[in-house]
Amino acid sequence: MRLEPRPRPTVLHTLGYPAGAIAVTVVFASMLVLIAGANPFSVFWLVIKGAAGSQFAFMETLTRATPLIFTGLAVAVAFRARLWNIGAEAQLYIGAVMTVVLGTGAVALPAVALIPLIMVAAMLAGALLLLGPAVLKIRFGVDEVVTTLLLNFIVLLFVSMLLEGVLKDPTGLGWPQTKKVIDAAELxxxxxxxxxxxxxxxxxxxxxxxxxxxxxxxxxYEMRAVGHNPEAARFAGIPVNRVLMKTALLSGGLAALAGFSEVAGLKGNLTLDLSPGFGYTGIVVAMLAMLNPLGVVLSAVFVAGIFVGADAMSRSAGVPSYIAQVMVAAALLTMVAAIMLSRFRIRWR
Amino acid sequence: MRVSGRTEAGNPVLRLTGITKQFGALKANDGISLSLGRGEVVALLGENGAGKTTLMNILFGHYVADAGRVEAFGEALPPGDPRAALSAGIGMVHQHFTLAGQMSVLDNIALGTQPLFSLRFDRSGAKAKILKLAGDFGLDVDPDALVQSLSVGERQRVEILKALYRDARILILDEPTAVLTPQETDALFATLKKLVDEGLSVIFISHKLHEVMAVADRVVVLRAGRMAGEVAVADTDRHQLATMMVGQEIAPPDIAPAVPGPALLSLRGVHAAGQGGGPALHGIDLDLRGGEITGLAGVSGNGQAALAALIAGTASPSAGQIVIKDATVTRWSPREALAHGIGRIPEDRHATGMIDDMSVAENVISETYRSARFSRHGFLDWGAARAFAEAIIAAYDVKCPSPDARVRLLSGGNMQKLILGRALDGAPSVILANQPTRGLDVGAVSYVHARLLDARARGAAILLISEDLDEVLALSDRVVVMSKGRLSSPSARGERSLAEIGQLMAGHGFEGTAHAA
Structure with a gap:
C-alpha cells in the first residue's frame, strides 16, 4: 500500500470526506451508546437539544467555545508554520496567572486602561513561555513537541505552588484559589x-x-512558506528562524488570552481546575478547522456544543458524559484520516 | 534510415515484443520491441521522459505492461515478478548505486547470495571468484576495501561485479557515465568490450550520442514513448541519431564571441564548509566577469554544492572574501545576495526552488515580497503578485492554468521557467545557474540556454554549474574544474583539451594552482 498525491482535489474530496468523517464518528458513538443501554437517536437528540435547544443552552455552548477559540487559534497559527505547540494549556494558565496578579487589586486603574493592560501582560507571558521552546528548537534542534508538552506539567505545578503560596486567597477558607478580580478587571x-x-x-x-x-x-505569507518548505523559504531569503520566533510569540499570546478570558469573564478567580484541557482540545479544534482561523470559530462551537450537550444529555439519559470526549476524539481521528484521503489516494499493490 | 539486420547468429538472448504501458493519459511505452543478441551491445537512446526507465522497470517486473511480452533466453518472463529477471541472468547497474558504504567490497558483492540461516560463509571462495571476475574483465578493485573509501568509478565497478557474481549474462547499464570522468568512462568502455568478447550482452542506456557511437553495435531510439528508429551504429552518424531522438533538427546555440567586462563577483581565497556531504572548499579564487559565462565542470559531489551555496547566500565563507563590484562583502545571506543583484537558479527545483504546495503567485514573489512593489506596511498586494505571475507566465511561456494554481501541478520544465522568470526579473548582474536544465526536455533545455545567453549579451556574469560536461563546454566562455573542494585556474573556450579537463576532474594537476593563487 502506498499514498499518491491527488493532482487536483475535487469538491467531492474536500467536502465529501469530512462529511464522511462526521458520519463515521456518529456511527461509532452510536455503538457506544447502544452498549450503554440507551437509544442513540434519543441520545443524539438530547445532545443537540442540550447544546442548541434553547437560548440558554446555545449561550452556554458559546461560553464554552470561547477559550477553545483562543487555544484553537494558537494551535492553528503554530501548526501552519510547523511549530508543534502542544503547550497551549501551559500558556493558558500563565495568562490566567497574569490576570490575577494584575487584576485583583494590585493595579488600580479604570477598566478601559486596566483590561488592555492585563491583556497585554497575559499575552506577553504566554508568548515568552513559548519562545523558550522555539529558541531551543532553532538553536539546538530540541523537539518542541516534547518541551511544550512537558511545560504543561511544569506550569501546572508552578500554578499549584502559587495557589498554595503567594497568590492564595487569605479569605478562601484554605482552598487553593486566588482572590476574585476587581470589578475594573472584569469582562x-x-x-x-x-x-x-x-x-x-x-x-x-x-x-x-x-x-x-x-x-x-x-x-x-512567511509563516505559510516556512511551514510548507523551510529549505525553499530559507533559499528565497525568508528569515526562517525569526519567522518561527514570531509564530511562537503570536501562538503563545493567543493561548494566554484563553486564560485571561476565563478568569476575567467567567470564573473571576484562578483555581487549578480553570481549564479542563482547553489547551489540548484546542489541537482538535484547529485540526477540525484545517488550520483556518475563521474555521476555528465554527469548529470550537461544534466541539463545545458536543461537550455542553453531552453534559445535559447525561443528566437525563444516564449515559456518561464521557461520550463527549470519545466523540471529539473520534471526530479528530476520522477528520485527520479524511484530510489525508482528500489530498492523497491509496494505491494497493 | 536503414534498419539493420541481425548482426549475430542464433536466437536473441533477450526479446521484448510490443511493450505498451499507459499511465493515465500518458503512453509511457507504446508498442516497443527490442531484441538483444549474444555478445552484442544495444544502446537505448532517448531524452528524459522518452520511456527508457519505464521499459527497464517492465523488464525487471517493477511494472506490469498493459500489452507485450518479455522473453529471456527463449523463455517468457512472468510479468510483475522482480526476481524472475534476476534469476534469468539479467543484472542491472543503476545510475544511483545501491551499496552499503560501511561494508567491504566483498560483503557488498556477496550480500544476498548467501542463505539466510547459513552459519558458514565461504569467504575465500567468494573472494577468489571476485578476483577472477575482476581480472578477466579489467574491473580492478580491492575486495577488502570499504566501499565508502572508493571513488565513484570504483563503486561502479563493484556494482558491475555484483551483477557478474550473480552470473548475469545480460547487463543493463543505466546512464553509467553520468558520474564518471572521461578517463573513467574510457575504462568502463574497455570493460564492456571484454564482457561482450566473453559472450555477455549489454543494454546501454544513455542520452549522450558520442558514447552511444563509441560503444554500441546497434541503437534503439525512443521518443515520447515510441520507437523512433533502430539502426546499426555502422550505418549512422551522430547527426542522424540526434534528429531521431529529438524529432527535429536542433541547431546548436549560436554563440557570439564574449565581450568580457569587469569582474562583478569575485571569490578571494575562500574557504567554506561542505554542503550535502560534499567536501569543504579550499582557497577558492574565482572571478565572474560581466558578459561571460563561466562554466564549472566536475564530477558531482566535489564541492559544487558548497560553491553554489556560497554564491546563493545560503552559506558564508569561513575564511577569505566575497568581493562584489570592488567592495568586500561583510554580511552575507540569501537576502544580501539578492540585494547585491544575484539571480539564483537552484539545483533542486522541488526542494529549494519552489514551494510546491503554494501557488504560482505566492512562489514568484518569494524573493521580493518585502519590496514596495508587493507590500505596504506589512500587508501584501496580492493583485500585484498575480500581475507579476501573469507577466512571467506570458513572457516565459509557462503552461499553467492560472496564477493561483499550485506549483505542484506544473511540469518540471514549466517550474524551471517560473524559477528563471523569478531569478532574471530585475536584470541581475550576476546569475548562478546550478543544473539549470537537469531533467528537462530538449525544447526546455534550449529555451533555458537561450535565456542565459540573453543575460550574457546584456552584460550579466553567469556561473553555470552542470553535471553535463557537454553542456558546460558548449555554453561556457571560460571553464573552471572543481575536484575535492579545489578549483582549477580558468581556461578559455577550447584552451584545454577534453583529456586535460578529465585529468582535472579526476583530481590531478591541482597542486600548482593551489599555491599560485
Whole structure:
C-alpha cells in the first residue's frame, strides 16, 4: 500500500470526506451508546437539544467555545508554520496567572486602561513561555513537541505552588484559589442573566485578526512558506528562524488570552481546575478547522456544543458524559484520516 | 534510415515484443520491441521522459505492461515478478548505486547470495571468484576495501561485479557515465568490450550520442514513448541519431564571441564548509566577469554544492572574501545576495526552488515580497503578485492554468521557467545557474540556454554549474574544474583539451594552482 498525491482535489474530496468523517464518528458513538443501554437517536437528540435547544443552552455552548477559540487559534497559527505547540494549556494558565496578579487589586486603574493592560501582560507571558521552546528548537534542534508538552506539567505545578503560596486567597477558607478580580478587571456579561461574556467577542475579533494576518500580511505569507518548505523559504531569503520566533510569540499570546478570558469573564478567580484541557482540545479544534482561523470559530462551537450537550444529555439519559470526549476524539481521528484521503489516494499493490 | 539486420547468429538472448504501458493519459511505452543478441551491445537512446526507465522497470517486473511480452533466453518472463529477471541472468547497474558504504567490497558483492540461516560463509571462495571476475574483465578493485573509501568509478565497478557474481549474462547499464570522468568512462568502455568478447550482452542506456557511437553495435531510439528508429551504429552518424531522438533538427546555440567586462563577483581565497556531504572548499579564487559565462565542470559531489551555496547566500565563507563590484562583502545571506543583484537558479527545483504546495503567485514573489512593489506596511498586494505571475507566465511561456494554481501541478520544465522568470526579473548582474536544465526536455533545455545567453549579451556574469560536461563546454566562455573542494585556474573556450579537463576532474594537476593563487 502506498499514498499518491491527488493532482487536483475535487469538491467531492474536500467536502465529501469530512462529511464522511462526521458520519463515521456518529456511527461509532452510536455503538457506544447502544452498549450503554440507551437509544442513540434519543441520545443524539438530547445532545443537540442540550447544546442548541434553547437560548440558554446555545449561550452556554458559546461560553464554552470561547477559550477553545483562543487555544484553537494558537494551535492553528503554530501548526501552519510547523511549530508543534502542544503547550497551549501551559500558556493558558500563565495568562490566567497574569490576570490575577494584575487584576485583583494590585493595579488600580479604570477598566478601559486596566483590561488592555492585563491583556497585554497575559499575552506577553504566554508568548515568552513559548519562545523558550522555539529558541531551543532553532538553536539546538530540541523537539518542541516534547518541551511544550512537558511545560504543561511544569506550569501546572508552578500554578499549584502559587495557589498554595503567594497568590492564595487569605479569605478562601484554605482552598487553593486566588482572590476574585476587581470589578475594573472584569469582562462584562453580554446578556444579563447569562454567562456569555465579552471574552467571546474578543475571541471572534482575534479570529478575524488572525485570519487577516495569515491571508493578507507578509508575516502570514512567511509563516505559510516556512511551514510548507523551510529549505525553499530559507533559499528565497525568508528569515526562517525569526519567522518561527514570531509564530511562537503570536501562538503563545493567543493561548494566554484563553486564560485571561476565563478568569476575567467567567470564573473571576484562578483555581487549578480553570481549564479542563482547553489547551489540548484546542489541537482538535484547529485540526477540525484545517488550520483556518475563521474555521476555528465554527469548529470550537461544534466541539463545545458536543461537550455542553453531552453534559445535559447525561443528566437525563444516564449515559456518561464521557461520550463527549470519545466523540471529539473520534471526530479528530476520522477528520485527520479524511484530510489525508482528500489530498492523497491509496494505491494497493 | 536503414534498419539493420541481425548482426549475430542464433536466437536473441533477450526479446521484448510490443511493450505498451499507459499511465493515465500518458503512453509511457507504446508498442516497443527490442531484441538483444549474444555478445552484442544495444544502446537505448532517448531524452528524459522518452520511456527508457519505464521499459527497464517492465523488464525487471517493477511494472506490469498493459500489452507485450518479455522473453529471456527463449523463455517468457512472468510479468510483475522482480526476481524472475534476476534469476534469468539479467543484472542491472543503476545510475544511483545501491551499496552499503560501511561494508567491504566483498560483503557488498556477496550480500544476498548467501542463505539466510547459513552459519558458514565461504569467504575465500567468494573472494577468489571476485578476483577472477575482476581480472578477466579489467574491473580492478580491492575486495577488502570499504566501499565508502572508493571513488565513484570504483563503486561502479563493484556494482558491475555484483551483477557478474550473480552470473548475469545480460547487463543493463543505466546512464553509467553520468558520474564518471572521461578517463573513467574510457575504462568502463574497455570493460564492456571484454564482457561482450566473453559472450555477455549489454543494454546501454544513455542520452549522450558520442558514447552511444563509441560503444554500441546497434541503437534503439525512443521518443515520447515510441520507437523512433533502430539502426546499426555502422550505418549512422551522430547527426542522424540526434534528429531521431529529438524529432527535429536542433541547431546548436549560436554563440557570439564574449565581450568580457569587469569582474562583478569575485571569490578571494575562500574557504567554506561542505554542503550535502560534499567536501569543504579550499582557497577558492574565482572571478565572474560581466558578459561571460563561466562554466564549472566536475564530477558531482566535489564541492559544487558548497560553491553554489556560497554564491546563493545560503552559506558564508569561513575564511577569505566575497568581493562584489570592488567592495568586500561583510554580511552575507540569501537576502544580501539578492540585494547585491544575484539571480539564483537552484539545483533542486522541488526542494529549494519552489514551494510546491503554494501557488504560482505566492512562489514568484518569494524573493521580493518585502519590496514596495508587493507590500505596504506589512500587508501584501496580492493583485500585484498575480500581475507579476501573469507577466512571467506570458513572457516565459509557462503552461499553467492560472496564477493561483499550485506549483505542484506544473511540469518540471514549466517550474524551471517560473524559477528563471523569478531569478532574471530585475536584470541581475550576476546569475548562478546550478543544473539549470537537469531533467528537462530538449525544447526546455534550449529555451533555458537561450535565456542565459540573453543575460550574457546584456552584460550579466553567469556561473553555470552542470553535471553535463557537454553542456558546460558548449555554453561556457571560460571553464573552471572543481575536484575535492579545489578549483582549477580558468581556461578559455577550447584552451584545454577534453583529456586535460578529465585529468582535472579526476583530481590531478591541482597542486600548482593551489599555491599560485
Amino acid at each position: 462584562p456579561r453580554l446578556v444579563k442573566g447569562r454567562r456569555l461574556h465579552w471574552g467571546f467577542v474578543l475571541a471572534i475579533a482575534s479570529a478575524v485578526v488572525t485570519w487577516v494576518i495569515m491571508k493578507k500580511t507578509a508575516l502570514g
